[in-house]
Amino acid sequence: MRRLSRIAAEIGMSAAIMVIQLGCDHRETREFKVMSPGPSSVLTQAQDVVIRVFLWECSDLSLAGRNGSLQVVTDDLSVPKTELIMFRSGRLSRRNDKWFLTDAKFVAEKELATEEALIIRPVDGAVIEAGSPQAASYRGILRCIPAGEQGFAVVNELDIESYLAGVVGAEMPAYWDGRALRAQAIACRTYALHQMHRRRSENANWDVTSDQGSQVYGGMGSEDRRIARVVQATKGIVLTYGPAGKEKLFPAYFSSSCGGHTQNAASVFGQRLTPLSGVACPYCKAVAKPEHYCWAPVEVSKDEVSRRLMERYPELASLEVIKDVQVARRSDYGRVEALRLIGRNGHSRLICGEDFRLGVTRPEQALRSSWYDMKDNGDSWRFENGRGWGHGVGLCQCGCEQMARQGRNTVEILAYYYPEATLVRAY
Ligand SMILES: [Zn+2]
Incomplete structure (x- = not known):
C-alpha cells in the first residue's frame, strides 16, 4: 500500500x-x-475488485447486445461447450426449474441444458442492455441465479x-x-x-x-x-x-x-x-432546501399509526392495537431515538426512532427524519418541528x-x- x-x-x-x-x-x-x-x-x-449488485427478480428477461453479441455461459462444467449460445437480442425465461432462451432473430425457443445459474456476457466490446419496458445498459456481466421454480435473480457483476x-x-x-x-x-x-x-x-x-x-x-x-x-x-x-x-x-x-x-x-x-x-x-442548513431542512407538520390518525406499524412489523401483533405512543428516549440534542408503543391489552414494546418513522411514513405523509416533536391531538398524532431528511x-x-x-x-x-x-x- x-x-x-x-x-x-x-x-x-x-x-x-x-x-x-x-x-x-x-x-x-x-x-x-x-x-x-x-x-x-x-x-x-487486487487491481479490479468485482462487486455483485442485485438488480431485480423476474421470470422473463429481455436482453440485447449493443455494438455486438451476447453469450450465455454457465458455471456448470457438465454442460458441453456446444451448448453455449451467442445471440444479438432475445428473451431469457425460466419455467418449472428450466431455462429457455428465445433468440429474436430465429424466434425458436431453446431449452438450456442446465438448472444452475447462467452468465450473460458481452462479446467483443458489446454492452449488455437488459430489462423492460425500458432497458438499461450494464458494464461487466449479468449472473442469473435461480430463485424458486419460475423466477431468477439478476445480478450485475462489474468492477467496483x-x-x-x-x-x-x-x-x-x-x-x-x-x-x-x-x-x-x-x-x-x-x-x-x-x-x-x-x-x-x-x-x-x-x-x-x-x-x-x-x-x-x-x-x-x-x-x-x-x-x-x-x-x-x-x-x-x-x-x-x-x-x-x-x-x-x-x-x-x-x-x-x-x-x-x-x-x-x-x-x-x-x-x-x-x-x-x-x-x-x-453546515447543511445553507444547502438543503428549507422544506427539507425544516419539514412541514404531518398529522396521522392514531388508528392509522397503529395499522401501518402492525403491517410493517408483524411482531407488534402482541399489542393487538396500539393505543398510545410515548417518546422513550431522545438524544441530548433532541432526536427521537426510541418510542414506547402501548397496546390495548396493556402490553408495551420499544421501537427505535428510525423504524417508527419508516413504518408511519407514506409518500403523502412523510416523516422525513426521526427529529421532531410529537403532539397528541386527540384522535391523531401531529409530528411538528421536524428537522433534516434521512437517517x-x-x-x-x-x-x-x-x-x-x-x-x-x-x-x-x-x-x-x-x-x-x-x-x-x-x-
Ligand atoms: Zn447536516
Missing part, C-alpha cells in the same frame, strides 16, 4: 501536516489523523470503480463541489467494500442491492463524465477505523441532510463506533457540500463527519 501522503497528493488533498497543492483545491489544511495502514484482512491488493461511477452521481448532484464529490465517492466505496466483506462471509449471492437499501445504482445510464473523473481520482481509497495495523472497514453511512446534528449509528443500526457516533452539523448517520451530504464551498478539503470533510477514521488505499 502506498503512503497516505502520496494518496493525498493524487487526489488533491493534504495528509498529516503536509500541505499539498493540486488543481483548484489548494488550501491550508489542519492536521488529519493518519495511521500507517498495516496488514489487514479487509484490504486487498465502474459501479461507483454509476452510484456517486445518483447519490449527489454532479455539479456539486469536487471536494464534496470526492468525499462522497470515498464514502460510497467504503460502504460498498464493507458490504462485500460482510455478505461474502455470509455466502450471500450478491453484495449490494441497486436501491436505497444499499446505494442507488442505475447502470451506465447514471454515469457522468465529471463523476467518473472524481471516482478515478480517489481510486481504491477507503475509510477505516481501528489501531494501526488492525484497521477495519466500517459502513460509511451517509444521508441527505442531518438537520443540525448527525445521528449516532448505535441508535439506528446498532454499531458503536467513534466514526459513526454523531457530530454537530452547522442522519455518517456523512451529511448537504453539510459536506457546504464545507466544500467554504473551502474545506475532502480530508477535512471526512475527518469531520467520521471522527478518528483513517484513509487508506485498499487496492
Whole structure:
C-alpha cells in the first residue's frame, strides 16, 4: 500500500501536516489523523475488485447486445461447450426449474441444458442492455441465479470503480463541489467494500442491492463524465477505523441532510463506533432546501399509526392495537431515538426512532427524519418541528457540500463527519 501522503497528493488533498497543492483545491489544511495502514484482512491488493449488485427478480428477461453479441455461459462444467449460445437480442425465461432462451432473430425457443445459474456476457466490446419496458445498459456481466421454480435473480457483476461511477452521481448532484464529490465517492466505496466483506462471509449471492437499501445504482445510464473523473481520482481509497495495523472497514453511512446534528449509528443500526457516533452539523442548513431542512407538520390518525406499524412489523401483533405512543428516549440534542408503543391489552414494546418513522411514513405523509416533536391531538398524532431528511448517520451530504464551498478539503470533510477514521488505499 502506498503512503497516505502520496494518496493525498493524487487526489488533491493534504495528509498529516503536509500541505499539498493540486488543481483548484489548494488550501491550508489542519492536521488529519493518519495511521500507517498495516496488514489487514479487509484490504486487498487486487487491481479490479468485482462487486455483485442485485438488480431485480423476474421470470422473463429481455436482453440485447449493443455494438455486438451476447453469450450465455454457465458455471456448470457438465454442460458441453456446444451448448453455449451467442445471440444479438432475445428473451431469457425460466419455467418449472428450466431455462429457455428465445433468440429474436430465429424466434425458436431453446431449452438450456442446465438448472444452475447462467452468465450473460458481452462479446467483443458489446454492452449488455437488459430489462423492460425500458432497458438499461450494464458494464461487466449479468449472473442469473435461480430463485424458486419460475423466477431468477439478476445480478450485475462489474468492477467496483465502474459501479461507483454509476452510484456517486445518483447519490449527489454532479455539479456539486469536487471536494464534496470526492468525499462522497470515498464514502460510497467504503460502504460498498464493507458490504462485500460482510455478505461474502455470509455466502450471500450478491453484495449490494441497486436501491436505497444499499446505494442507488442505475447502470451506465447514471454515469457522468465529471463523476467518473472524481471516482478515478480517489481510486481504491477507503475509510477505516481501528489501531494501526488492525484497521477495519466500517459502513460509511451517509444521508441527505442531518438537520443540525448527525445521528449516532448505535441508535439506528446498532454499531458503536467513534466514526459513526454523531457530530454537530452547522453546515447543511445553507444547502438543503428549507422544506427539507425544516419539514412541514404531518398529522396521522392514531388508528392509522397503529395499522401501518402492525403491517410493517408483524411482531407488534402482541399489542393487538396500539393505543398510545410515548417518546422513550431522545438524544441530548433532541432526536427521537426510541418510542414506547402501548397496546390495548396493556402490553408495551420499544421501537427505535428510525423504524417508527419508516413504518408511519407514506409518500403523502412523510416523516422525513426521526427529529421532531410529537403532539397528541386527540384522535391523531401531529409530528411538528421536524428537522433534516434521512437517517442522519455518517456523512451529511448537504453539510459536506457546504464545507466544500467554504473551502474545506475532502480530508477535512471526512475527518469531520467520521471522527478518528483513517484513509487508506485498499487496492
Ligand atoms: Zn447536516
